[in-house]
């Protein structure tokens with residue numbers, strides 16, 4: 001499951017401040033997923049702290065890691081002088097002059113600079129103020145509020161969460177359901193009508209899924225949750241009798257034939273499937289048959305369940321290579337390899353999810369060094 005409690009602090013502080021100011025955006029909707037980039041070293045529970053190099057994903061699946069100054073300057077080459085003044089230097093366009101003020105087409109308003117989607121046409125309303133107005137962002141993670149005390153008044157400036165570009169301000173006098181008015185410069189926006197082709201930077205990250213069983217799922221879930229590029233890990237049951245949904249109690253007896261497994265959701269542009277395979281053989285012992293350390297039973301067997309021909313081919317080649325010359329080559333690798341088409345994944349009961357993140361500790365196998 002997504003580990004909001006590990007990653008929310010800076011936003012929680014800021015959003016609490018917003019709430020105190022009477023703003024109505026639900027705190028939970030501001031949650032972003034943050035994964036540090038140093039997960040291949042040291043112990044896993046130290047790896048999930050936010051760092052300057054953290055990769056961040058929004059709730060709707062966009063990579064919102066803050067862009068470097070260099071990247072911003074490269075993107076800014078496309079801006080006009082007027083756009084540059086507004087976006088990079090917190091300028092304001094003259095009221096009733098922006099080209100998107102009266103736009104009534106269906107579509108999405110993206111950040112002019114970095115193309116992150118910011119506001120939908122379904123939240124646009126006529127405010128009479130002279131600037132495009134919206135009552136909510138498409139994803140609260142995409143718009144950052146900051147206190148602006150210029151011009152002798154306290155206002156909430158809003159910026160793009162990814163490039164930091166100035167958008168405008170947010171006021172607590174908007175319509176229902178939020179009661180907010182996001183007052184935005186047309187120059188800070190780029191409109192894409194429904195059906196238009198959106199550039200790659202304006203699209204969500206394409207996520208993939210992988211499945212692994214390597215003993216007690218509490219530990220395997222915990223180990224995968226620490227990897228950069230992994231967005232979510234869910235504990236479950238797989239590879240047994242699919243005639244009915246298994247329970248933990250049933251799986252424990254071995255009667256259903258399921259293994260305790262995890263579903264890993266990952267961003268392949270940050271961590272590849274072959275990285276996940278390599279990590280799998282470092283966080284469990286794939287030669288122990290129907291056990292993993294002190295845990296004995298078919299539910300603790302080693303297994304890889306693939307969801308594409310490509311994953312199957314990679315996993316097969318990986319196991320063969322490991323058997324030939326890897327860490328485990330002196331023993332027989334017992335890892336089961338099957339397609340998810342005949343090994344359906346069943347999510348485990350809620351109390352098994354994020355077990356070590358909530359309870360602390362870990363029964364997982366040691367992390368074996370790289371070969």
Ligand SMILES: [Zn+2]
Nearest residue numbers: 111114160163
């Ligand atoms: Zn932006």
